[in-house]
Amino acid sequence: MKYYDKLIFELSKEGRCGFSLDGKASEGYLESIIPQALARGSKPRLPEVSEVDVVRHYTNLSQMNFGVDTGFYPLGSCTMKYNPKINEEVASMSGFAALHPLQDEESVQGALEVYWKMEKMLSAITGMSAFTLNPCAGAHGELTGLMIMRRYHLLRGDMKRTKVIVPDSAHGTNPASAAVCGLDVVVVKSKENGLVDVEDLKPLLNDEIAGIMMTNPNTLGLFESEIGEIADLVHACGGLLYYDGANMNPLLGVVRPGDMGFDIMHLNLHKTFSTPHGGGGPGSGPVGVATRLEKCLPGPRVIQAEDGKFHIEHIWEESAGRVSSFMGNFGIILRAYAYILSLGKEHILNAGKFATLSANYIKESLKDCYKLPIERICKHEFVFDGLINDGARPASVAEDGTPVEAVAGATTLDVAKRLLDYGFHAPTIYFPLLFHQTIMIEPTETESKETIDAFIDVMRKIAAEAAENPQLLKGAPHNTPIGRPDETQAARHPILKYWDC
Numbered sequence: 001m002k003y004y005d006k007l008i009f010e011l012s013k014e015g016r017c018g019f020s021l022d023g024k025a026s027e028g029y030l031e032s033i034i035p036q037a038l039a040r041g042s043k044p045r046l047p048e049v050s051e052v053d054v055v056r057h058y059t060n061l062s063q064m065n066f067g068v069d070t071g072f073y074p075l076g077s078c079t080m081k082y083n084p085k086i087n088e089e090v091a092s093m094s095g096f097a098a099l100h101p102l103q104d105e106e107s108v109q110g111a112l113e114v115y116w117k118m119e120k121m122l123s124a125i126t127g128m129s130a131f132t133l134n135p136c137a138g139a140h141g142e143l144t145g146l147m148i149m150r151r152y153h154l155l156r157g158d159m160k161r162t163k164v165i166v167p168d169s170a171h172g173t174n175p176a177s178a179a180v181c182g183l184d185v186v187v188v189k190s191k192e193n194g195l196v197d198v199e200d201l202k203p204l205l206n207d208e209i210a211g212i213m214m215t216n217p218n219t220l221g222l223f224e225s226e227i228g229e230i231a232d233l234v235h236a237c238g239g240l241l242y243y244d245g246a247n248m249n250p251l252l253g254v255v256r257p258g259d260m261g262f263d264i265m266h267l268n269l270h271k272t273f274s275t276p277h278g279g280g281g282p283g284s285g286p287v288g289v290a291t292r293l294e295k296c297l298p299g300p301r302v303i304q305a306e307d308g309k310f311h312i313e314h315i316w317e318e319s320a321g322r323v324s325s326f327m328g329n330f331g332i333i334l335r336a337y338a339y340i341l342s343l344g345k346e347h348i349l350n351a352g353k354f355a356t357l358s359a360n361y362i363k364e365s366l367k368d369c370y371k372l373p374i375e376r377i378c379k380h381e382f383v384f385d386g387l388i389n390d391g392a393r394p395a396s397v398a399e400d401g402t403p404v405e406a407v408a409g410a411t412t413l414d415v416a417k418r419l420l421d422y423g424f425h426a427p428t429i430y431f432p433l434l435f436h437q438t439i440m441i442e443p444t445e446t447e448s449k450e451t452i453d454a455f456i457d458v459m460r461k462i463a464a465e466a467a468e469n470p471q472l473l474k475g476a477p478h479n480t481p482i483g484r485p486d487e488t489q490a491a492r493h494p495i496l497k498y499w500d501c
């Protein structure tokens with residue numbers, strides 16, 4: 001461990017001070033300006049460190065992390081594309097960054113115009129008739145979309161529709177959002193080829209179905225080619241089609257969910273439209289709807305009056321309600337706006353095409369080392385089902401009669417951990433749940449062929465290591481600050497403070 005990897009409390013030295021209050025930090029000064037009633041009785045137990053200690057501590061801490069700015073990040077279903085820095089510049093322009101949400105409309109016309117134009121651009125990209133930019137995450141968009149679905153059925157007096165169909169390959173947020181919205185989940189199975197089984201779907205359709213939630217391409221990266229038939233079947237039973245657009249990247253400019261027959265959808269601006277994500281920070285999950293559902297959108301919305309001025313319209317009678325404070329994460333909307341404008345209509349098409357090309361290139365280059373469960377052209381991502389040769393050996397007896405111990409094979413977890421040693425972020429693992437050793441790789445369009453080739457080389461090297469010496473992988477990672485934390489305990493009983501007080 002390096003000296004400055006220490007916790008900041010361990011660097012503390014009693015009496016050391018890292019600040020100066022303009023020469024006023026003399027004994028008794030703070031006491032003289034803080035009213036007695038508000039002053040604390042004892043000193044807080046804070047680390048006593050100098051400014052340089054603080055700077056080094058946090059700079060080192062930041063370097064223990066991994067991000068798109070530090071390396072290739074092929075995390076499936078997450079679209080960890082590079083986020084151009086111009087997006088950050090636009091979002092930090094003082095005219096935007098210093099806005100207050102309670103300013104009067106007259107003084108924020110520019111921001112409202114961006115908001116309004118963003119809705120129009122997203123509608124054009126997706127083939128929906130209108131959008132709300134209020135939801136603050138993909139899952140929040142799902143909940144909002146389902147609230148719109150419910151509202152639509154209730155407004156028609158159709159009280160029976162309380163069930164939502166979700167494929168078994170769905171992202172976990174889909175059934176969770178349905179449950180939070182008070183809807184019951186009915187699972188439709190996938191076929192051997194990874195696509196929704198239309199024959200399994202048919203008997204599930206009746207007058208209790210509010211709709212179906214689908215992502216296309218699905219979480220296996222496969223395009224649901226029977227979507228036209230599925231849309232007709234669901235509509236014929238009175239249900240609506242919800243599109244989980246977190247996986248929209250490969251379809252950008254190529255196919256529109258509106259044209260596939262979807263009635264409601266969300267986008268993840270913090271995936272497809274190049275906004276930093278992954279640390280659980282602010283996101284944006286705009287929801288688009290077909291014309292007949294527009295009145296059910298949540299408020300507030302931005303509308304343009306005949307004189308060209310922009311206004312905020314609050315809640316109206318048919319609306320599904322309010323889903324966020326104010327109008328969503330405007331900073332994220334600005335980043336996506338800058339991204340869309342800088343690519344333009346023509347180049348946005350390339351984003352999806354190159355993401356698809358990269359994924360297929362990796363899949364074909366590695367399928368002799370990793371099990372490919374579904375042999376088909378993929379879109380932006382694909383899954384392997386573990387190593388072909390994991391190095392496992394049964395117990396046996398050598399020629400000279402000495403017993404040879406059994407060796408456990410390397411698993412997908414071991415491969416993922418070993419990748420960290422080579423400086424790559426691991427792919428998504430053990431999701432979707434359709435296979436036992438899933439490795440889900442999504443390279444995105446922002447990586448050069450050289451980077452992708454380097455990743456392929458490392459994946460092949462790891463496969464060779466596994467065949468030879470699975471133990472090497474089981475001990476990985478060997479050179480990261482933290483090895484294999486207990487993920488369950490870390491989530492359930494996080495230790496968030498230094499002092500036990």
Ligand SMILES: *Cc1c(COP(=O)(O)O)cnc(C)c1O
Nearest residue numbers: 077137138139171173215244246
């Ligand atoms: C990421 C993702 C979501 C959820 O998005 P969040 O912003 O993390 O809530 C939903 N569906 C799919 C397919 C996703 O990949």
